[in-house]
Amino acid sequence: MxxxxxxxxxxxxxxxxxxxxxxxxxxxxxxxxxxxxxxxxxxxxxxxxxxxxxxxxxxxxxxxxxxxxxxxxxxxxxxxxxxxxxxxxxxxxxxxxxxxxxxxxxxxxxxxxxxxxxxxxxxxxxxxxxxxxxxxxxxxxxxLVRPIARPLTEMLVSTCLPYNDKGDCATALKQLTILMPQVAGIRSPGSAALEIAYTGLGRFDAFWSQGARLDFWDVAAGIVIARETGCMVTDLTGNPTPAKWNSLVVAHPQRHRALLNCLNATG
CATH class of the missing domain: 3.30.540.10 (Fructose-1,6-Bisphosphatase, subunit A, domain 1)
Incomplete structure (x- = not known):
């Protein structure tokens, strides 16, 4: 810098x-x-x-x-x-x-x-x-150092959910349905900035969001922190630098593709 x-x-x-x-x-x-x-x-x-x-x-x-x-x-x-x-x-x-x-x-x-x-x-x-x-x-x-890559079945994953019709509820439910049987737990604590940063810290193993509408100020700071710990950050198409962050997946590089595959399997 x-x-x-x-x-x-x-x-x-x-x-x-x-x-x-x-x-x-x-x-x-x-x-x-x-x-x-x-x-x-x-x-x-x-x-x-x-x-x-x-x-x-x-x-x-x-x-x-x-x-x-x-x-x-x-x-x-x-x-x-x-x-x-x-x-x-x-x-x-x-x-x-x-x-x-x-x-x-x-x-x-x-x-x-x-x-x-x-x-x-x-x-x-x-x-x-x-x-x-x-x-x-x-x-x-x-x-901080890069968190360990836990198996999918041991991963605690965080997300933001679309409440009160604020976003795409149907997509969020499909993604929850496909991920819940495969991971150790899913949390939606309510501060995307913290949850993305916590993925870099290792308190969560991954973060994703697509159904909820997140603005740039919700995710920008957390993305920098997660990337500097070695996490991979993309949208759900795998693009690391989209013009707009309409979706987001943050995870260890060894688990990122598996999460993308799961989430995209919902169609």
Whole structure:
């Protein structure tokens, strides 16, 4: 990584930490968190907006001309057109609203079409998963190594499911039906950024999604982390660099093809 990109990585890590502190404070407050409805199973809280504002402010303080793509603020143009910061300030808002302790701050950086930096921070566990292309992936200060390739029958696989008609329920059900008899377990915890990053960490053996609609800010940071641990990341056609991530499979290289075959067998 270039010196400037390393500085951007460190600034983004600090921004994730500051946003996470805000979310941690909000999560621990008594009473129900107020929210607005953006669409089916799609909610936004004051904390989503405040965390995104915190991230943008922190990064702009060092990189005033950088562009942003934020879940809550949309596209903010910058004169430094090569770099874009991709922000999901609260990935797992539904969990946050219901008091489920599984959500994250997700920040990625792209350079042109290349995914360059990924940061996924779990504020309640104070775990920061981060990576830069060519630098490896880390949990806080510990460098991660490629997880082992378990047999399919021992694999714990994570996914996102399309609730309240938010996505293709029929496809998700077909894929669940074909995978369930073949793996040790399937989980849908509710923060795609964390689950993709956890695949790189080895807490999950794979992640896939097709039926659910995932936006770029949901997956970008996790993809960088997973790839830097040696995981293979493609869409369901096997394309590692699709124009849009309409589907996703993340797994150890020795298991990736088997998962693709299973999922594509649904037609």
């Amino acid at each position: 270039l010196k400037r990109e390393k500085a951007l990585l460190e600034t983004a890590k600090l921004a994730a930490f500051e946003a996470g502190a805000l979310l941690r404070e909000g999560y621990r407050k008594d009473g129900r968190v107020a929210f607005e409805r953006k669409g089916a199973s799609d909610f936004v809280t004051h904390y989503d907006k405040a965390a995104e504002s915190t991230i943008i402010k922190r990064i702009h303080s060092t990189f005033p001309n950088i562009a942003f793509l934020g879940e809550e603020t949309g596209i903010t143009a910058g004169s430094d057109s090569d770099y874009t910061v991709v922000v999901d300030p609260l990935d797992g808002t539904n969990n946050f609203l219901h008091g489920v302790p599984h959500f994250s701050v997700s920040i990625a950086v792209t350079k042109g079409d290349e995914l360059l930096i990924g940061i996924v921070y779990h504020p309640l566990l104070n775990e920061m998963l981060w990576a830069g292309v060519g630098t490896g992936a880390f949990l806080n200060d510990k460098r």
